[in-house]
Amino acid sequence: MDITLKVNGQEKKLNVEPRTLLVYALREQCGLKGAHVGCDSSSCGVCTVVLDGKTPVKSCTMFAVQAEGHEITTVEGIGGGANLHPLQKAFHEQHGLQCGYCTPAMIMTSYALLQHNPKPTEDEIRFGLSGNLCRCTGYMNIVKAVKQAAEEMSQTAQAAD
Amino acid sequence: MYPAKFTYHAPWSVEEAITLMNENEDSKLIAGGHSLLPTMKMRLATPAHLIDMKNLRSLLSYIHDKGDHIAIGSLTTYHQIESSSLVKQAAAILAQTVSEVGDMQVRNMGTLGGSIAHADPAGDPPAAILASNATMVIQSSGGERTVAASDFFQGFFETAVGAGEILKEIRVPKFSGGSSYQKFKHPASGYAVAGVAVCLTKNGGNIGGVSVSVTGVSDGAYRANGVEAALTGQAFSEALAASAAAHAIDGIDALEDPFADAAYRGQLAKTLAKRAIIAAWNNA
Numbered sequence: 371m372d373i374t375l376k377v378n379g380q381e382k383k384l385n386v387e388p389r390t391l392l393v394y395a396l397r398e399q400c401g402l403k404g405a406h407v408g409c410d411s412s413s414c415g416v417c418t419v420v421l422d423g424k425t426p427v428k429s430c431t432m433f434a435v436q437a438e439g440h441e442i443t444t445v446e447g448i449g450g451g452a453n454l455h456p457l458q459k460a461f462h463e464q465h466g467l468q469c470g471y472c473t474p475a476m477i478m479t480s481y482a483l484l485q486h487n488p489k490p491t492e493d494e495i496r497f498g499l500s501g502n503l504c505r506c507t508g509y510m511n512i513v514k515a516v517k518q519a520a521e522e523m524s525q526t527a528q529a530a531d
Numbered sequence: 532m533y534p535a536k537f538t539y540h541a542p543w544s545v546e547e548a549i550t551l552m553n554e555n556e557d558s559k560l561i562a563g564g565h566s567l568l569p570t571m572k573m574r575l576a577t578p579a580h581l582i583d584m585k586n587l588r589s590l591l592s593y594i595h596d597k598g599d600h601i602a603i604g605s606l607t608t609y610h611q612i613e614s615s616s617l618v619k620q621a622a623a624i625l626a627q628t629v630s631e632v633g634d635m636q637v638r639n640m641g642t643l644g645g646s647i648a649h650a651d652p653a654g655d656p657p658a659a660i661l662a663s664n665a666t667m668v669i670q671s672s673g674g675e676r677t678v679a680a681s682d683f684f685q686g687f688f689e690t691a692v693g694a695g696e697i698l699k700e701i702r703v704p705k706f707s708g709g710s711s712y713q714k715f716k717h718p719a720s721g722y723a724v725a726g727v728a729v730c731l732t733k734n735g736g737n738i739g740g741v742s743v744s745v746t747g748v749s750d751g752a753y754r755a756n757g758v759e760a761a762l763t764g765q766a767f768s769e770a771l772a773a774s775a776a777a778h779a780i781d782g783i784d785a786l787e788d789p790f791a792d793a794a795y796r797g798q799l800a801k802t803l804a805k806r807a808i809i810a811a812w813n814n815a
Contacts, residue, residue: 371539388539388581410532411569413719418636428636431568435539436561436585479635501634 373438377402378447386434393417395434396444404445404474405429408503415502418475419444426482428501445474448481456526457481457519466515469506476502480516488524492517534571541583545590545697548582549672553695555580560697562606562645565637566654591644591699594618600666603701605644609656610635612643622703623814624710624730628659631714633721647683648698650690650751652786653722657684657752658712660701661744662728667691668700675699687750708732708740709815713807714747715799717790723747724791725799727755727779729807731762733815738762743808748800749783757781758804767812769805776804 375382377400384399396402396419408416412431419429420443429437449455457477460466467473476499483490483498490498495516496509504512538555542548552558559578561567570576584591584606591606594615601622603612609629612618619626632638632646632655646656647667659665660680667678669692678691685691692698714726725747732739741762746752757778765771779800785793 387536389534389536391533410572412565412633412637413721415634415636421639425639426636427640431565432640433539433564433568433583435541436564436583439585498635501636 371435373435375400375434375437375442376440377442378444379441384434388433388435390434391430392419392432392434392437392442393429395437396429396442402444402446406471406474408471408505413503414472414505415479416472416475418478418502420478420482424482424485426479426501443478443481445477448477455481455519456522457484457515460515460518460522461512464511464515464518466511468504468511471506472502472504476504476512480519483516484520484523488527489520490516532572534568535574535577537578537581539581539583541586543586545587545670545699546672548584548587548697549670549695551580551582552697553672555582556694558582560584560648562642563608563640564645565633565641566646566649566651592642596621597702600702600704603643603703605648605698605700606642607644609633609638609641609643609646613638618703621705621707622663624663624706624712624728625656625659625665625703627710628655628712628726628728631655631712631716631726637721643701644698647701648690648692650684650688651722652687652750652752653717653724653747654752655712655714655723655726655746658723658726658728658744658746660684660703661752661754662710662730662742663703663706664742665704666702667698668702669696670699671696677702681754684751684753689751706730709811709813711807711810711814713803713810715803725796725803727800727803727807729804729811731808731811731815733767733812734764737764737766738812739764743779743804745779745783745800745804748780748785748796750786753783755779755781755804758808762808769809772805772808772812776801776808779804 408414558580761775
């Protein structure tokens with residue numbers, strides 16, 4: 371069936387089977403490889419994308435047709451190249467990428483978290499990321515990266531005021 | 532993992548959804564999909580027709596103050612419920628229980644109606660529905676009917692929602708006593724290996740009314756009548772909580788799986804019941 375998804379601000383006209391999962395529509399048809407497939411059972415969170423600018427969801431547990439009408443943001447949509455988002459920059463600087471597999475989803479969940487709570491405590495960061503698993507290293511540098519990004523973003527917001 | 536093929540429908544009204552269900556025998560409703568979709572991926576569910584309720588969200592996603600109860604639309608997400616100050620204040624057991632479901636991403640998609648209509652024996656929300664004496668509003672082509680929580684859960688993935696019926700609303704009585712949901716999470720899935728919800732009122736140093744429900748332990752969530760009888764009207768003490776909690780699995784054959792055998796699950800239920808009784812008393 372024909373559907374239109376709004377991904378990172380662009381309308382994508384796709385032809386999908388109704389059973390096509392959102393993560394595969396993004397990866398295979400939109401060419402956006404940031405959302406990964408890990409456990410494929412809504413536990414690990416590496417498929418996380420953001421709906422309507424503020425709601426992180428697991429794209430392996432959603433049919434692409436269910437996402438019609440929503441704005442979808444993937445890690446490719448928040449920055450890249452020379453224009454890294456503060457979260458992307460902080461994950462780099464704090465060595466939060468580690469093996470890199472969970473990183474795009476960690477960033478997208480954090481992206482939503484910081485919109486709801488611009489100055490999270492360490493506990494709030496850890497609770498906010500509890501749906502995202504790192505299976506290679508651990509969470510120390512990931513939490514540090516989110517903290518750094520939060521500080522940088524709130525300074526930028528203050529400067530803008 | 533890909534689910535088996537199905538024909539997709541996205542109706543714009545409850546009536547249209549009911550017609551689609553009546554016309555297509557092998558059909559399933561999908562709300563947030565966080566119970567059904569994983570089941571479809573494992574091909575434990577292979578509906579020929581999938582009826583997506585996404586276009587009914589504006590109709591069936593709400594939390595309304597109705598005086599003596601809170602009316603919650605069946606498509607209301609866990610996140611909406613856990614963030615509602617009305618639910619937190621007047622139906623604390625429900626707010627706490629849904630906040631224990633999965634993780635943030637899951638609570639953003641999963642719906643209260645979807646969860647209880649699916650009736651996973653390890654789901655958390657059925658415990659709160661039973662302990663709060665909620666009422667379910669179910670619609671079919673013949674009209675609406677209401678079903679009490681005690682008649683709603685009917686065993687392994689079975690509820691009072693029949694063929695051609697849609698769960699529309701959950702009515703949760705307002706409650707100002709103490710409550711607590713205590714859960715032992717499966718470390719990977721987050722589902723309840725056992726979970727116990729308690730609502731109680733204080734009458735001086737005694738327990739007034741009390742409701743106790745257990746999930747994760749049997750083929751469906753149930754009210755632990757033996758625990759309730761042992762508590763009602765009694766002077767509260769931790770020893771009383773422990774002796775009453777020992778009745779948590781009376782008459783129940785506890786489930787077994789590779790993670791928890793029946794004896795372990797039963798012991799968890801008793802321990803969690805004791806903790807929930809004490810916690811409910813302390814916040815009453």
